[in-house]
Amino acid sequence: MITSADIAHAVDVLAPVMRRTPIVASRALSEACGHEVWLKCENLQRTGSFKPRGAYMRIQGLTQEQRDRGVVAASAGNHAQGVAWSATTLGIRSRVYMPIGASLPKISATRAYGAEVVLDGTIIDESLLAAQAYADETGATLIHPFDHEDIVTGQATVGVEIMAQMPDVGTVLVPLGGGGLLAGIAAAIKSQRPEVRIIGVQAADAAAWPISLQAGRPVRAESMSTMADGIAVAMPGAVPYRYVSELVDEVVTVSEDEISRALLLVLERAKLVVEPAGATAVAALMARGDLDLRGDVSAVLSGGNIDPLLLTHVATHGLRAAGRYLTVSVTVPDRPGGLADLLALLRDVGASVVDVIHSRVAGELRLGDVQVTVSVETRGPDHQQTVRAALAEAGYLDPAHE
Known part of the structure; x- marks a missing residue:
């Protein structure tokens, strides 16, 4: 310990x-x-x-011979950047293996901090295997993201x-x-x-x-x-x-x-x-x-x-989990003012419209009907219930499903 x-x-x-x-x-x-x-x-x-706290602590403790061989790591993002920054700060060459699906901003940031980035594997475990293979082949020191006393x-x-x-x-x-x-x-x-x-x-x-x-x-x-x-x-x-x-x-x-x-x-x-x-x-x-x-x-x-x-x-x-964002799909008559009536109802109950999708070919619509999917901002779960109740009362939603 x-x-x-x-x-x-x-x-x-x-x-x-x-x-x-x-x-x-x-x-x-x-x-x-x-x-x-x-x-x-x-x-x-x-x-x-x-991450740089542990990465720097680990890398600065390497011998000169180890430093000359460089370091290697595997990470989807934060450890990659920590190793890249630490190695560059200490004047040491670094290579980082990242999953093919790693986010572009994290890949770009890791390169910007000075590491050579190699995309290998679909999950981090596969990237770690590739990093270990590189370490075994070249003598580079593998900087593990967490499993080392210096990192801790x-x-x-x-x-x-x-x-x-x-x-x-x-x-x-x-x-x-x-x-x-x-x-x-x-x-x-x-x-x-x-x-x-x-x-x-x-x-x-x-x-x-x-x-x-x-x-x-x-x-x-x-x-x-x-x-x-x-x-x-x-x-x-x-x-x-x-x-x-x-x-x-x-x-x-x-x-x-x-x-x-x-x-x-x-x-x-x-x-x-x-x-x-x-x-x-x-x-x-x-x-x-x-x-x-x-x-x-x-x-x-x-x-x-x-x-x-x-x-x-x-x-x-x-927002959705907090009851502040609600999306519902309703059917309205395909006539002038049909959509305006729906939006007026939402306005009257204090729901702020974020997005509206209007389709004449969705699902099993009857001739003369339009499906409208509307997303609104609400003030919480209680307000969502108020909005749903108003839609049901106006005939837009089936009360049995609310």
Whole structure:
């Protein structure tokens, strides 16, 4: 296990090159859960996530012979950028294998930070195999995204900063994928403040940790299907597992709807852009009323690297999940004023029209009818029911299906 001295050394090594990311209060979350909540903004770290902390710590410890052979990594985004930036900063050649379906902004950013990018494999596990093969062939050092003591030590500096910025912190919630960030934060905080509760948060549709902790060893999850690609790790790392199993108080999961709602809240109320993985700790605070929270709460926003197109999609998903976006299909008479009557009704009930699709050939329409699919902004679930009731009363919807 890493020691307090190891973590203190990491603080000294990283201080000249890493940002001490801010911690900001969230009134909305504080009111929702009854505790003072502060957001630790690792989305504002260099390269847009916490990853350079561990990557730099690992790479700077290489021997000169290892540096001359370069480094290699596999990642869908954040680790790729962290390795590229760290290696370039240290004057070391880097190659990063990324899945063929990786987002274009993350590929471009990784190249911009100085790495040679190779697209190989459809999932990250296949990219990791390609990276390992390259390391075996060339002697380059494989920089694993989470399964190494140096990586955990680097991520531990986030915990050191939380304790310095929040002397009265009582609970820390951390997004959980491979486990490097959670392991590091737990190691740093528990060594100084063992009474602080540490909670890991996974996406329910990519949750390898609950079954692993139950089995007493890392276990591969059967499926990975989540928008939170930054924490979609099929199998926990052996190194992080030791720390998480011994030091972390609880691991919980959140749904896709809950993640999208959290991302939307952080965007609207905190004015911060985060990726789905980075919003999971907030999602747990919003959705899990059974959490055992103690004292002031810190929720870590682990990253902010999100494709603008995905941000639009997730924001819309979050609006829908929060009852603020409604789409209905209705049939109206194909005559002058038919559509205008529908839009007037929506106006009268306070629904703001976002989009209208007007079709004369959809489904099994009768001659003289038109199908209209309309999307509207609403003020929440109660307002949605009001809109639906008004549509049903006017004969646009069948009350039996409302």
